Structures are given as C-alpha cells and as structure tokens.
Amino acid sequence: MLGYKVLSFSLWAVSANAACKHRSTAPEVFVDFDGTIAANETILMFADAVYTATPPDKITLPPLNPKTFNNLKKRNFLAEYQENITLAQEEYGNITTFEEEVDFAASDLRRSVDAVLYDRVASSGMIEYLTVDILEKYASAVTIRDGWWDFALAAARRGSVPTILTNNFSIQWVRLVLRTSYQDYQSGYSNITNSTLDIDEAIPIYCSEIIGTQLLPSSPTDHEFSSHSGGDKVDILHRLMIGQTKPSLYVGNSLNDLPPLVDAGAGILVGITDDVQTQLKAEGGDLRPFKQSSLPFSEGDGEVLYTAADWNPLIPIFEK
Numbered sequence: 001m002l003g004y005k006v007l008s009f010s011l012w013a014v015s016a017n018a019a020c021k022h023r024s025t026a027p028e029v030f031v032d033f034d035g036t037i038a039a040n041e042t043i044l045m046f047a048d049a050v051y052t053a054t055p056p057d058k059i060t061l062p063p064l065n066p067k068t069f070n071n072l073k074k075r076n077f078l079a080e081y082q083e084n085i086t087l088a089q090e091e092y093g094n095i096t097t098f099e100e101e102v103d104f105a106a107s108d109l110r111r112s113v114d115a116v117l118y119d120r121v122a123s124s125g126m127i128e129y130l131t132v133d134i135l136e137k138y139a140s141a142v143t144i145r146d147g148w149w150d151f152a153l154a155a156a157r158r159g160s161v162p163t164i165l166t167n168n169f170s171i172q173w174v175r176l177v178l179r180t181s182y183q184d185y186q187s188g189y190s191n192i193t194n195s196t197l198d199i200d201e202a203i204p205i206y207c208s209e210i211i212g213t214q215l216l217p218s219s220p221t222d223h224e225f226s227s228h229s230g231g232d233k234v235d236i237l238h239r240l241m242i243g244q245t246k247p248s249l250y251v252g253n254s255l256n257d258l259p260p261l262v263d264a265g266a267g268i269l270v271g272i273t274d275d276v277q278t279q280l281k282a283e284g285g286d287l288r289p290f291k292q293s294s295l296p297f298s299e300g301d302g303e304v305l306y307t308a309a310d311w312n313p314l315i316p317i318f319e320k
C-alpha cells in the first residue's frame with residue numbers, strides 16, 4: 001500500500017512539473033457519499049423510507065435509525081451494528097496507531113460487519129415495499145454540503161467528473177439524491193456556464209444495489225459493485241486508475257475512508273467530526289487544514305491528510 005502511495009505522489013510531481021506553469025494537472029477525483037457530499041448519514045434516511053413503506057405487520061427488522069420509529073419498541077439495530085464493530089476491533093487487537101486504524105478499516109474483519117448488516121437488510125423482505133413517492137420525500141430532506149456542485153462543475157470543466165465510491169446501500173437512492181439536489185442548485189443559479197452538462201447523471205456511482213427492482217430511471221454511469229469497506233474502495237480505485245496518467249484525489253469523512261484517503265495521491269477529509277479528528281491526531285495521524293497554499297499536493301511527504309468543513313476551499317484545485 002505504501003509503495004503505491006509513493007508511486008502516485010511521484011507521478012503527481014512529474015505531471016505537475018511537465019504541465020505549463022499556469023495549469024497543473026487536474027487530478028482524477030473519487031468521493032465518498034454519506035457525510036462527505038451529503039451532510040447526513042443518508043443510509044439512515046433510506047432506512048426510514050423503508051420503514052415508512054413497509055406495512056407494520058411486515059416489519060421484520062428493528063429500526064436502523066434510533067431517532068425514529070422507536071414506537072416499535074424493538075432493539076436498537078444501529079447500536080447492535082456498532083457493537084459488532086467493537087467486537088471486530090477487539091478481535092483485531094489493540095488499535096493505538098494511525099497505521100493500525102487504516103489497516104483495520106481495510107481488514108476483512110471490518111468488512112464483514114457491514115456485509116452482514118447489508119445481507120440482513122437485503123433479506124428482510126422489507127425493501128420490496130419501497131415506492132418512488134416515499135424515496136423522493138426522503139431524498140428531498142437530504143442536506144448537500146456547501147460548495148459541492150460548484151466543486152463538481154469546476155472539476156468537470158477540467159475533464160475530471162468526480163466518481164462516487166460508496167458502501168451504502170443503493171445506487172438508485174444515491175442517484176435520486178443527486179438529481180434532487182442538482183435541480184435545487186440549478187433553480188437557484190440561472191446562469192450556470194455549462195448548463196448543457198447533466199452532471200447529476202454524468203457522475204459515475206460505484207455502490208451496491210439493495211433495491212431489487214429498477215424503481216427509478218437508470219444512468220449509463222451506474223456501476224453495481226459489492227462495496228462494504230475502505231479496502232473495497234481501494235480495490236475499485238486501483239481498477240479505475242489503471243492506465244490513467246493523472247494523479248488521484250480521494251475525498252471522504254470517516255474512519256471507513258482511511259484506506260483510500262491514504263492510498264490515493266492526495267486525501268482530503270470534508271466534514272470530519274471533531275471527535276474523529278482528535279482521535280486520529282492522538283494516534284499520530286498528520287491532519288492539516290486544507291488551504292490554497294496546500295497546492296500542488298506534490299510538496300507533501302505522502303502521509304498528510306487535509307481537512308475542510310465543506311467543499312468551497314477545494315474549488316481552487318481546479319482553478320490552478
């Protein structure tokens with residue numbers, strides 16, 4: 001993993017030097033969805049949509065989101081999932097360093113926790129009750145982080161339409177959230193310079209698909225991929241970078257994103273919580289606020305992760 005890292009950084013340096021001095025090479029961008037593009041953990045909103053759609057006598061799983069549907073008086077499913085992560089951590093061993101945190105996030109132990117959750121939800125029989133109306137209602141309640149569409153359009157103008165790599169749970173759901181949000185964005189900005197670009201459709205999405213039927217229109221950029229961990233994201237990132245001469249940039253927000261963040265040519269945490277930031281620094285992670293002067297990334301020693309509260313500070317990556 002470290003070897004790949006060093007290689008991609010030197011590629012970045014070479015291509016940046018080779019480019020004319022006004023325009024450094026625009027990176028290929030890979031982005032997490034929940035918590036990074038969306039301010040919300042949208043998987044919980046998706047789960048709420050499933051509970052809303054399912055007739056009460058057909059509900060076979062405790063609610064995933066403890067904040068809603070607690071009237072069902074069932075065991076807190078999210079707490080159980082978190083216990084499963086803790087059990088996996090204990091089995092992995094004592095995690096005290098940043099490197100161990102990255103390694104655990106890429107491990108089969110950590111992967112199996114999310115795979116078990118996914119399989120249990122997929123086989124619950126509840127997903128089949130979902131309707132377009134209910135999905136649309138929940139999609140319009142998602143908050144997209146500030147600057148996302150400006151960032152995505154700036155990247156697209158430099159030939160780097162961002163690719164979404166997400167572990168949660170449905171391509172159709174993620175695409176619907178993008179479509180809904182981009183419509184809002186466009187209605188607020190009457191003079192978008194590249195209005196011919198349907199970027200909400202152009203963004204490739206690599207994700208599982210838990211909805212058994214095609215409820216919503218598909219897009220040629222949908223890519224079903226059984227992704228359940230940061231290690232899976234690294235695999236797909238490597239596959240997509242084959243033959244690519246550009247450097248890679250990964251943007252995420254959580255511990256699950258550490259493997260691709262560290263593996264890519266550069267890694268930026270957008271929307272990381274203070275708790276996780278404090279934890280990673282205590283474990284020896286080198287986290288620094290992302291600034292325009294952080295560019296070009298080639299100056300780093302390859303172990304720095306940058307942080308930003310939203311997407312606005314990242315737009316200059318594509319304006320250099």
Ligand SMILES: *[C@@H]1O[C@H](CO)[C@@H](O)[C@H](O)[C@H]1NC(C)=O
Nearest residue numbers: 038039040041045141142143
């Ligand atoms: C989504 O996130 C935003 C920003 O953190 C928050 O204000 C909003 O209440 C959240 N929406 C839902 C439905 O959780």
Ligand SMILES: *[C@@H]1O[C@H](CO)[C@@H](O)[C@H](O)[C@H]1NC(C)=O
Nearest residue numbers: 089090092093094095096097
């Ligand atoms: C975990 O590591 C810390 C720091 O090295 C140490 O203080 C602690 O005793 C260890 N715990 C276990 C259960 O090994």
Ligand SMILES: *[C@@H]1O[C@H](CO)[C@@H](O)[C@H](O)[C@H]1NC(C)=O
Nearest residue numbers: 077078080081084116117120
């Ligand atoms: C927690 O793990 C157990 C054992 O693998 C599994 O049966 C259970 O469904 C898991 N819970 C969740 C919420 O994923």
Ligand SMILES: *[C@@H]1O[C@H](CO)[C@@H](O)[C@H](O)[C@H]1NC(C)=O
Nearest residue numbers: 156157158159160193194197
């Ligand atoms: C609009 O975006 C597309 C896709 O990136 C690009 O091919 C095209 O050149 C852009 N057009 C303008 C006017 O920027």
Ligand SMILES: *[C@@H]1O[C@H](CO)[C@@H](O)[C@H](O)[C@H]1NC(C)=O
Nearest residue numbers: 186187188189190191192193
């Ligand atoms: C419209 O375009 C002008 C000129 O490029 C720009 O200054 C202005 O901020 C844009 N308005 C919106 C709402 O984007």
Ligand SMILES: CC(=O)N[C@H]1CO[C@H](CO)[C@@H](O)[C@@H]1O
Nearest residue numbers: 041043114167168228229256
């Ligand atoms: C692997 C991964 O990203 N799993 C996430 C799926 O969604 C839950 C709920 O938001 C997160 O806690 C997991 O980290």
